Amino acid sequence: MTHSPELNWQSLQRLRRVFLESRPPVPDYWSSETDLHSYDLTFAQRIGWKWDYVMEELHLRGWDPPRGDVVDWGCGSGVAGRAYVDHVGQARARALWYWDRSPLARTYAIRRAREKYPSLEVHEGLPEHPTVLLISHVLGELAPDQVEDLLRLVLRATATLWVEPGTYEASLTLIAIRERLRHRLHAVAPCLHRERCGILAPGNEPHWCHHFAPSPPEVHTDPFWGRFGRDLNIDLTSLPLSFLVLDQRPAPQVPYGSVRIVGRPRIYKPEALILACDATGVRDYHLHRRHHPRPYQCFKKGSWSPIQIWRRQNDLITEIQPFHSGSPIQSVA
């Protein structure tokens, strides 16, 4: 990857302070194209890796991206829209729309997208009927009434893909949104079911629904990423995210025994303790190393898939299979 000489480290330091310290409603902080360009090459790349994770999971789930107008709301430099189009293909996007309260951001995102996809229609603003609504890393900047306005747009879209940082606060807000909308829309992901969120059950207060996207190997070798991590005090190896995918259409069915792992398994000498979610709730399950040495090692090394198919006896995992869509034994609709 080449890095433009226009990247400005002071811009990045200032943006980092805004992201860490501001409370909603956050005043517009994009002051120049340099800000957006510096952001696009750094923070937005990390966000793009989170979108890759979400899109790969949707693919694994057998989710069918609806064809139509794709809107990137609160677009910043426009990484969510580009990540989405890269995954689903330009043929699924009738047009890509960029909306942000900052005119600088809108202009930057549109220019980048037009450069990347010369044959795709790219517009500024919001279409009458959004087909796919993309929302990325905006919750921390919105006042409650702005979230309400946004939810009205969510209800008009065929599908909404919403990605936020994997913090307790962002996760619980997404869960609250899911609770409000789950009878009107289908929760496609991260949930494998449409019941009340199990995180909200008594006793689960310490937990939140978060996941970890992998970062590419170059973050460990490229001096640019080394400087970014050091100067801005950002752990590049850990990409925590919370996300929510809602759809007017029923979610793809999942095989019986499907579970979603929440957070990271805790590894002890004799066993791994794994927090997992299915329609019956969110709870810890035990995987004994002696009986399942290979899956145990995968969990230990961090190379596990967040959705799997298990057999269980109470809270003991007795068998693990990789997740596959297309064998619909149990409906989640």
Ligand SMILES: C[S@@+](CC[C@H](N)C(=O)[O-])C[C@H]1O[C@@H](n2cnc3c(N)ncnc32)[C@H](O)[C@@H]1O
């Ligand atoms: C942290 S940035 C994220 C940008 C981009 N979505 C991404 O994931 O890289 C948040 C964006 O939300 C925009 N924003 C904040 N409040 C907004 C509002 N009320 N309406 C539209 N955009 C808003 C900001 O201008 C900024 O571009």
